[in-house]
Structure formats: structure tokens, C-alpha cells
């Protein structure tokens with residue numbers, strides 16, 4: 001039916017109208033529901049930001065209390081889900097474990113499959129997934145270690161509870177370090193939404209078939225898993241480690257990145273949309289200094305990162321192409337200082353992106369968007385006569 005325009009990667013195709021996140025890549029501006037990412041990272045808690053993204057306004061104290069308390073009521077995960085977890089080998093990647101456990105919620109709460117359920121029932125699904133993902137994420141990590149899982153502690157706030165479930169071990173007292181909790185809170189805020197990126201588009205597309213919230217978000221976790229999307233923070237740490245092993249020879253790596261015959265790229269540099277500083281990178285850089293300082297950690301890799309940034313930003317190659325550090329450049333350094341293992345970095349990203357996915361799914365459903373169904377240009381064979389098996 002007429003001419004179809006193809007736009008691989010949707011580089012120039014808008015998929016939706018959205019009132020959630022504003023992004024100006026030329027100016028380096030990021031706002032959630034009109035509030036600057038700088039203000040939110042500085043002044044809000046992650047759950048306040050989650051509420052803002054999902055419901056459109058910053059919560060009043062009473063609204064925040066209810067949201068927080070409702071989440072606390074649902075942090076426990078069904079014991080049968082624990083049995084599913086126990087079926088995974090210990091070397092299972094925690095992202096695969098997490099997406100599977102999230103999808104399994106459709107089986108434990110089958111009412112979530114009803115596309116016509118009341119807004120109260122949708123609220124409960126949102127609360128349940130916000131509450132259970134940290135528990136499942138920490139359990140995915142414990143499964144890797146072969147250690148017993150920790151149950152949630154509802155006397156603790158969202159981030160503190162997660163840290164305890166991640167790191168507490170049996171028969172040892174566990175003190176949650178407020179420096180680590182604050183750092184986590186900030187990192188989750190900075191990752192909470194980024195408009196129509198790959199995983200968010202996956203959530204909206206799956207949800208457009210009226211699939212459940214749990215099934216849609218499980219799809220988002222899988223999309224985030226890919227190295228082109230959520231995996232760059234790990235690649236940055238690996239690159240910085242290599243530079244360190246190489247005696248800190250930064251110019252050598254800059255030259256490699258500029259060499260068009262060498263596939264190497266400066267990891268954590270450049271962005272499809274930002275042609276200016278990624279505003280999240282600025283905040284994370286400052287936070288990395290503060291967190292490592294407060295924890296008394298000296299990580300030579302942080303110095304290498306800063307020097308690398310300084311040299312790159314003065315280099316004509318990077319200036320001309322408007323290549324700046326992105327969100328992933330410094331985040332891995334903080335996660336590492338917090339004691340989070342490298343293969344959990346993408347899970348941390350998922351934890352942060354969760355409210356964004358929920359907000360986008362809810363917006364899409366409430367605006368009655370039609371099912372997502374892209375077109376194609378067919379390039380296969382023309383009509384052929386069927387060949388019997390014996391004649392082929």
C-alpha cells in the first residue's frame with residue numbers, strides 16, 4: 001500500500017508522543033517531567049523520582065509515605081520463585097535470571113494479564129514490580145555466589161534494603177553504609193528514564209499488544225542486556241584496566257581510537273543523541289570523586305579516566321565529532337567502589353530504569369496507542385511453484 005520509507009535503527013523516526021522525559025542532545029539537557037536531572041539527582045530520593053516519572057508530579061509527603069509503605073508491603077518474593085532461582089546454574093548471567101524471574105510474576109499474579117483491569121489493580125502491579133525487582137536482583141547475585149539469599153528488611157529504605165540483600169552474609173552482623181546508599185540512590189535516579197531508547201521502545205512495543213506489565217518489562221530487561229545498550233559501563237572499566245596494565249599510556253589509546261583502521265573506540269565516549277556533555281556524566285564524575293573520597297578508596301583507574309577525558313576533550317578528533325563522556329564513563333568506577341561485581345553492572349542499570357519503563361508502559365496504555373506493527377520492504381523470491389520433496 002504505497003511507498004514505505006525505511007529507517008533502520010529508527011534514527012529519524014519518532015514512535016510516539018510522550019510527556020515523560022525531555023532530552024536536548026545539542027544542549028545537553030535532560031529533564032524528567034520538566035525537572036532538571038541536576039536538581040533531581042541533588043535533592044530527590046529514587047522513590048520520589050520513580051513516583052514523579054510514573055504519576056507525573058513530585059509526591060507530597062503523604063503520597064510518598066503511601067508509595068513507600070505500599071512498596072515495603074510487597075518486597076517479599078513467593079517461595080516458589082525462589083525455587084525457580086535455585087534451578088539456575090550458578091554461572092547464569094544475572095540479567096537472564098532477572099528477566100526470567102520478572103516474567104514469572106505473570107504466573108503468580110495471573111490477574112495482571114487482564115488488559116481491562118481497574119486502575120487500582122494496575123497500581124498493585126506497579127507496586128509489586130517496584131518492590132520485587134530489588135529482591136530478585138540481589139538474589140540473582142547470591143545465586144552466582146552459591147550463597148543463601150537474604151530476605152528483605154522492611155525497616156530499611158529501598159536502597160539500603162537492596163544493599164543489605166546484596167552483601168549481608170549469614171551469622172555476620174551487617175551495617176548498611178550510608179555513603180553507599182546515597183551513591184546508589186543517585187545512580188538509580190540518573191538511570192531512571194531516557195525517553196525512547198532501545199529497552200524502553202521494547203517495553204512499549206510489547207505492551208502495545210496488551211501484554212502484561214511484567215511480560216513487557218521482562219522484554220525491556222532483555223533489550224537492556226545487549227552490549228550496545230546497557231553493557232558499556234563494563235567495557236569502560238575493562239578499557240581503563242587495560243590502560244593501567246599498559247603503564248598508563250593514554251596517548252596510545254587515544255591514537256588507537258582515532259585510527260580508522262583500528263576498530264577500537266573510546267568506551268564511554270560519544271552518544272547517538274548527545275552532541276554535547278551528557279549531563280548525567282557530569283553529575284556522575286563529581287559523585288565518583290565524593291564517593292571514593294568518603295569510602296577512603298584510592299582507585300588509580302579514576303585518575304586514568306579523568307586524564308583520558310582531559311586529553312580527549314582537547315583533541316581535535318573528539319572536538320570535531322562532538323564526542324563527550326557519556327553516562328557510562330564514570331558509573332562503573334562508583335559501582336566497583338561500592339563492591340558491586342562487574343557482571344551486575346547491567347542489573348544495576350535495570351534497577352534504575354525500572355520506573356522509566358513502568359511510566360512509559362502506563363503512558364502508552366492510557367493513551368490507547370495502537371499495536372506497534374512496523375512495515376517492511378520485501379526482498380525475497382517472487383512466487384514459486386511448490387516442489388515435492390522427491391523433486392528437490
Ligand code: CMC
Pocket residue numbers: 228229230231232257258264265266267268269270271272273321323326327328
Ligand atoms: N571513539 C572513537 N571514535 C568515535 C567514538 C568513540 N567512542 N564514538 C564515535 N566515534 C566517531 C566515529 O568513528 C565516527 O567518526 P567518522 O565520522 O570519522 O566516521 C563519528 O565519531 C560518529 O560516530 P557514529 O558511530 O556514527 O555515531 P553513533 O551515533 O552511531 O554512535 C555510539 C554512538 C554511542 C554507539 C558511539 O559513540 C560509540 O560507539 N561509543 C562507545 C560506546 C559507548 O560508550 N556506548 C554507551 C552509549 S551511552 C549508554 C547507553 O545508551 O546505554
